Amino acid sequence: MQAPVQRQCSHVSTCELFPKFGLRGSLRVWQVFYCLGNFEGCARYRLSCEGRAVPASLLPNGRELNIDALVGKP
Structure with a gap:
């Protein structure tokens, strides 16, 4: 079985x-x-496939994220 x-x-x-x-x-x-x-369920993927700009803070589930908190910036 593979x-x-x-x-x-x-x-x-x-x-x-x-x-x-x-x-x-x-x-x-x-x-x-x-x-x-x-x-295919990723909000970022869907926007990209539509040729739309993908916000850096957009999470795959469609919610927004504070990018600075993610990478540990003050």
Whole structure:
């Protein structure tokens, strides 16, 4: 029996949040759930596919995030 093929979002190399999620282990769940799984459900992915600007603070679930708090800036 073969292992299932893991799907990955085609936008991980250009997504501003993808590398920032890796900065904190607790945020890795976002990568696993959206970037490496349900990327069609990602608000960032959908905006990008529509050719619209993707705010840096937009989370995959459509909520806004304080980016400075994520990366530990004062």
